[in-house]
Amino acid sequence: MARIGLFFGSDTGKTRKVAKMIGKKFDDETMAKPLNVNRADPDEFAAYDFLILATPTLGEGLLPGLSADMEDESWEEFLPKIEDKDFSGKTIALIGLGDQVGYPDEFVDALGELNEFFSERGAKIVGPWPTDGYEFNSSEAVGEDGNFVGLVLDLDNQSNLTDERLNTWLSQIAPEFDLNV
Template sequence: MKAALLYGTCTGKTEAAAELIRDEFGDDFFETYDDIAQVGAEGLSGYDFIICGIPTWDVGEIQYDWQDVYDELDDVDLAGTKIAMFGMGDQGGYPDTYQDAIGMVYTKMLERGAEGKIGFTSTETHDFEESKGVIDGQFCGLALDDDCQPELTEQRVKDWAEQLKSELGV
């Protein structure tokens, strides 16, 4: 399986979470582990599986590097590519836009032919009002909040990695 773990970050928190995920899968699982700015939209095609790390930035916006990719996705064919999302957000400071970015990028990638429904997680341990990241009553990926719940990040990543491995059959 040709797999990539790609992230965008401004504060380093999403990169730190990506490192935890990489550690759970092992160094050899991902062919590419990189900042999305180095890969770009065209670089997404050709993978069997991509984990995308996307922080929600400002008030419900996609992080800058991912925004550039998002804007160029209309020209990319992702048919046959399975995707899983993880996002960083601040449910205390931005309860009306918590984890919006994962939902926005997830939806756009599905429109480009990607296969989803992998790595969805419960909203139960999060306290927020609205989120574009909630699809069918669950987050469309792993929701992390190192501002309000940093003590939960490592266990959430471990549990999510095991869930993904099971869903992927690896």
């Protein structure tokens, strides 16, 4: 089994694309192949000590899932399957995708929901990201320190910054995950 689990939820395929970009940067011993949470086994998911989790925010600040009018299950349906698991001793880095122009009042809110869920279960969340360079009104993904709780990507309006932001963030979390980037 790889050392780091890489899981995502996706509706349009953009989050899947980002997860695949990350996966291609590492060998199979380091990073597991990206896996959509609608295909994930809860016990296998919880077996990783290191996780990178990615989610888009849908509609009015929702986690992806059936209530957000998705055709398939996603984070909304997966989280209840692992709500009784203890994530103490696990290190988790989060990625959120959103549209700051179309949804400035709930920009990457789903990222904040993932942060809250795993923090409440003892996980160490790493990889905060500055809010500089984004224009939005409100976000549940902004932590007490004024930074996002994870990497934020806007492929709708700032796709030209995705590679740079992703590489910078991976370098930032590398010491926490014992990665060579």
